[in-house]
Amino acid sequence: MGEESGRSTERPMRADAQRNRAKVLEAAIELFAARGLAVSVHEIADHAGVGTGTVSRHFPTKEALFDAIVRARVEQLVRQARRLAAEREPGDAFFEFLALMVEEGGTDRGLADALAGAGFDVERAATDPDHDLDAAIREILSRAQASGAVRGDVDATDVRSVIEGCIARERHGQDAAARRRMVTIASQGLRS
Amino acid sequence: MGEESGRSTERPMRADAQRNRAKVLEAAIELFAARGLAVSVHEIADHAGVGTGTVSRHFPTKEALFDAIVRARVEQLVRQARRLAAEREPGDAFFEFLALMVEEGGTDRGLADALAGAGFDVERAATDPDHDLDAAIREILSRAQASGAVRGDVDATDVRSVIEGCIARERHGQDAAARRRMVTIASQGLRS
DNA sequence: CACCAACCGGAATGTGAGTTCCGTTTCACG
DNA sequence: CGTGAAACGGAACTCACATTCCGGTTGGTG
Numbered sequence: 254m255g256e257e258s259g260r261s262t263e264r265p266m267r268a269d270a271q272r273n274r275a276k277v278l279e280a281a282i283e284l285f286a287a288r289g290l291a292v293s294v295h296e297i298a299d300h301a302g303v304g305t306g307t308v309s310r311h312f313p314t315k316e317a318l319f320d321a322i323v324r325a326r327v328e329q330l331v332r333q334a335r336r337l338a339a340e341r342e343p344g345d346a347f348f349e350f351l352a353l354m355v356e357e358g359g360t361d362r363g364l365a366d367a368l369a370g371a372g373f374d375v376e377r378a379a380t381d382p383d384h385d386l387d388a389a390i391r392e393i394l395s396r397a398q399a400s401g402a403v404r405g406d407v408d409a410t411d412v413r414s415v416i417e418g419c420i421a422r423e424r425h426g427q428d429a430a431a432r433r434r435m436v437t438i439a440s441q442g443l444r445s
Numbered sequence: 446m447g448e449e450s451g452r453s454t455e456r457p458m459r460a461d462a463q464r465n466r467a468k469v470l471e472a473a474i475e476l477f478a479a480r481g482l483a484v485s486v487h488e489i490a491d492h493a494g495v496g497t498g499t500v501s502r503h504f505p506t507k508e509a510l511f512d513a514i515v516r517a518r519v520e521q522l523v524r525q526a527r528r529l530a531a532e533r534e535p536g537d538a539f540f541e542f543l544a545l546m547v548e549e550g551g552t553d554r555g556l557a558d559a560l561a562g563a564g565f566d567v568e569r570a571a572t573d574p575d576h577d578l579d580a581a582i583r584e585i586l587s588r589a590q591a592s593g594a595v596r597g598d599v600d601a602t603d604v605r606s607v608i609e610g611c612i613a614r615e616r617h618g619q620d621a622a623a624r625r626r627m628v629t630i631a632s633q634g635l636r637s
Numbered sequence: 638c639a640c641c642a643a644c645c646g647g648a649a650t651g652t653g654a655g656t657t658c659c660g661t662t663t664c665a666c667g
Numbered sequence: 668c669g670t671g672a673a674a675c676g677g678a679a680c681t682c683a684c685a686t687t688c689c690g691g692t693t694g695g696t697g
Contacts, residue, residue: 267643267694280599294685304646368695404630411626418610418631434603438596442634457659459664462674486655496676 274311276301281318285363290319290372306439316372319354323367324378326385330357334389347393351443352436355419359432368413382412387413404445415439466503467494471588473510482511482564508564515559516570519578522549526581536594539585543604543635544628547611552623557612560605579605596637607631 266274280301284292291397294315298305312318333353337346363369386439390409396411419435448572458466472493476484486507490497504510525545550557558566571577582601589595611627 259470269694270644273645276577298646305685306687306689307644312643313686315685342604354659357563360614407626407630409621411630414608414610414613414623417609418606421606431603431606434599435669438599438603438607438631438634440634441596441636442630444633444634447684459673461664485653490677497655497678498657498659499674502674507655532647599685 262406270311273301273303273307275317276303276310277308278322282322285319285322286361289362292299293354297298319363319367319372320374322440323364323373324384326343326357326364327367327378327384328359331383331386331389334393339392342402343393343396347397347403350393350439351389351416351440354416355432355436355439356421359429365435369417401445404431405442407443412443415443454552457626461499462503463498465493465495469495470499470509470514474514477511477514479551481554481558483600484508486636509558511555511564512566515556516576518549518553518556519559519570519576522546523575523578523581526578526585530585530588534594535585535592537587539589539595540632542582542585543608546608547624550608551621570581593637595635599635604635607635625628630632 259418263414268311277297281292281297284297284300294305294308298308301308312321328385330353334350337350337353340346341349358368375387379387382388389407390412394407394409394412398405398407416439419432419439420432421435457463469489473484473489476489476492485495488542489510491498493500501511504513517613522545526542529545532538533541550560559633567579574580578615579601582604586595586599586601586604590597590599611624611631613623613627
């Protein structure tokens with residue numbers, strides 16, 4: 254349950270501890286984004302300029318560290334989904350969100366790993382509505398379907414799969430043009 | 446360069462060696478199909494009823510074993526692609542092949558891992574035309590495009606990504622109905 | 638400014654995998 | 668059969684990690 258840096262109950266962290274925590278987070282965000290779950294804790298520690306013990310103290314587990322980062326990212330995506338749902342036509346909202354997810358996932362390997370189900374427990378994250386990406390997708394999808402913009406026979410997990418396919422990391426160095434083509438294909442496929 | 450069981454030059458293998466090689470292959474095929482690259486060499490050895498040394502002797506590396514199995518599977522897929530290309534209308538051939546690939550990949554986790562680029566070197570396999578899945582896809586795709594059945598702005602790697610998306614293994618226990626829905630979406634997306 | 642609890646670094650430990658090694662067993666040829 | 672080369676099993680080894688531990692250091696409070 255790794256929480257914020259400035260905890261209120263339980264007397265505040267020492268200044269150097271807060272600094273180190275922030276350095277670890279920053280390094281981990283950068284490295285996870287670049288290479289996904291494959292980065293080692295040693296690399297993160299080195300990159301942050303701290304010892305491995307310091308990483309483990311702030312985040313008891315590699316998974317906890319990864320989790321903290323992914324949760325923040327997911328929270329952001331959920332917010333954007335809600336904003337789009339509020340500000341756009343149902344169909345546009347859905348397709349813009351789709352493009353957004355693909356862009357984010359295609360740029361951030363760690364997020365892509367998480368979306369693919371590696372090392373991030375979606376079920377548990379869904380406890381809190383602000384981290385329930387599937388609920389956000391369901392919401393934006395069902396509106397788009399009700400408006401007739403999206404075929405009725407797909408569900409949220411299909412959308413997740415479509416996103417995953419568009420990301421298609423791993424091979425032939427994820428290029429932005431290919432990603433956009435995939436979004437086009439997926440959008441045409443999902444339309445009524 | 447793991448080759449066939451009945452080698453002609455270099456005097457034949459001893460009978461027990463051939464038997465064990467076959468047992469290892471059989472066990473590995475079954476386990477890789479069920480759980481992908483995640484199975485350990487120990488498990489394969491146990492399941493085959495041999496020691497780990499025997500596995501390593503026949504296939505110097507886990508990757509070599511995996512490779513041998515995937516190559517056979519890919520060879521089969523390439524053959525089917527050619528057959529479809531010969532016997533069907535260009536458009537039908539392409540969409541049937543798409544459905545076939547998704548079905549095979551969705552059923553065989555090892556193949557899915559390989560298609561996703563894990564532990565199988567597509568580049569090297571492409572040396573031999575009978576194992577060059579990308580060439581087969583290019584062929585069947587370009588015919589479908591020429592006939593007007595498939596949009597012209599996609600390439601073979603896009604098709605690979607689409608297939609990957611349809612497979613979308615890892616989470617919510619790969620169910621056949623979802624896979625078919627994905628194929629429908631993908632097909633509509635790829636159509637002109 | 639002194640003290641001590643909190644914190645630090647990084648070596649040591651634990652774990653889980655693939656691969657190697659070697660004493661033992663088995664095959665097949667004479 | 669008898670014998671030697673081939674193959675076997677599986678314990679030991681290696682390697683790459685994540686995680687723990689502990690002697691040394693530092694920050695903040697009285």
